[in-house]
Amino acid sequence: MSEAAAPAPAGTGAVRFVSGLGLATLLLLAGIMLAFSVGRFPVSLADLGLALWSRLVGQPSGLAPAAEAVIFNIRGPRVIAAILCGAALAVAGAAFQGLFRNPLVSPDILGASSGAALGAVIGIYFSLGIFGIQSLAFAGGLLAVALVYLIGSAVRSGDAVLVLVLTGVVIGSLLGAGVGLMKYLADPYNQLPAMTFWLLGSLSGTDRSDLLPLFGPVLAGTLVLFALRWRMNVMSLPEEEARSLGLATGRLRIAIVAAATLVTAASVAAAGVIGWVGLIVPHLARFIVGPDFGRLIPTAAIMGGGYLLLIDTLARSAAQVEIPLGILTAVIGTPFFIWLLVNARKSWT
């Protein structure tokens, strides 16, 4: 039809956005229903609604105490944590991809994950409690990126962005060596399995007390990124162009890196190292709603949340034992990414 060749009408982008966001939200809701209904103690949608309603109005729900415990203390917190972590990684991935003008960048490009990993294995090595381990992981992620940024800014030769990426790679591998050293020194019967398990990513130990330290930073960082959405579009242009359009790129880059690192570190501290989500979900979101960050950030957040929730549901139900999240995201992510490369290339290059 000749209509197909005609230029897109003005509203097309908005229609794509609303339908993309709506679809992602529906999938997320379906994922939540599925997550509650799968497991050794299935919770139906009706029971979930009843329990939430009774909490809201302060009346007893009439459900078995075990069902309430599953909803509010076990599965509920885990579902929320999965959504928050997935959303965080996807938003951070989108931000870093824009900042580095490269769709193949993931949230650990500046060492956030490797820093958090080192913090966590140090915590495990010194037999700290779960809170200590998570705090060290969070601090490790922030410190690693701060270090990368300081070194990168001190090197005053060539392209600032390229220097930053290279510094991130170098520091990341140094931190990786640190993780290796801690594993080598660790007690092989007790600590080493804990480290290995943590490094592969899991939400199995999540309870209600984990939610606030996760929710706070993720919300704060995401809000900052969303507030800067329009500037982030311009930041995805070559440095000189962004400056000639009136952006103080140096300060803005620090703000974006800080916000994206905050959400990444919080997620890694809560769930361990989970790759692929921050790489694939922004791609998929961009494929659906386009590269404009005002649309990309909310869509990526909802899709990332739904995606990791689905992965986590699979992780705890597919086998007798929990499957580490990092392994599942890789197994699902690799073929998916190849499919994207083959089929969707035109949309972002």
Add this chain to the structure above:
Amino acid sequence: MTLAAERLSFGYPGRTIGRDVSLIVKPGEAVALLGPNGGGKTTLLKTMLGLLSLHDGQVLLEGRPLSAMSVAERARLIGYVPQAHAGAFAFAVRDVVLMGRTAHQGLFAGASAADRAVAETMLAELGVGHLAGQPYTQISGGERQLVLIARALAQEPRYVVLDEPTASLDFGNQGKVMRRIKDLTGRGLGVLFTTHDPNQALRHADRVALLGSGRLLIDGVPGEVLIEERLKALYGADVETVQGADCRQRAFLPV
């Protein structure tokens, strides 16, 4: 009220490329910067835009030193049109032009209705309004160059600086884009562009400046400045002049 380089030394950190260059761009006039590869044209352009820090001398924008202005202030006065590139992400053409409004917006603000109207107007005026909804990555090189000019105009600047605006364009598009650039002077804008083609300077510029080995050799009316001997010396190559039958038009050919 001008964009002026005064006894400017410029280059990269630790490496001076050009010295003692004085050049003035007035509103309503198109100045072509002509010179061989490596002569410092692009470096001079970027220094006059404030993208590179100058080594000596000064750049004055409407009488004020460029170095005393914020990047946003500069962007409201000078629009920059880089060489057209594909870009990493498939922004809609409309959104690319809207980015020209950045310096007119607050830190957290998005595009206002007025910003959108300016962007649509500029797209229409450059004859690429029909591309507004298409991905910037999927339009042709000539169209991209026009979109980037529209983006610079959306800044509502007083000067527009273009880096080899026709470098990667086909024969027909070169003329089309150059005519659009010439039109900018009709709006009272001062235009500064670099080019590899003396004929372009001859035909479309009000003034031409020759830059060789980092020095400004001569600056004046194209019809007087551009003669065979000067071009031979500037490029270190043989040049042939082709005269029109009525002796009013001429063009140069590299031999």
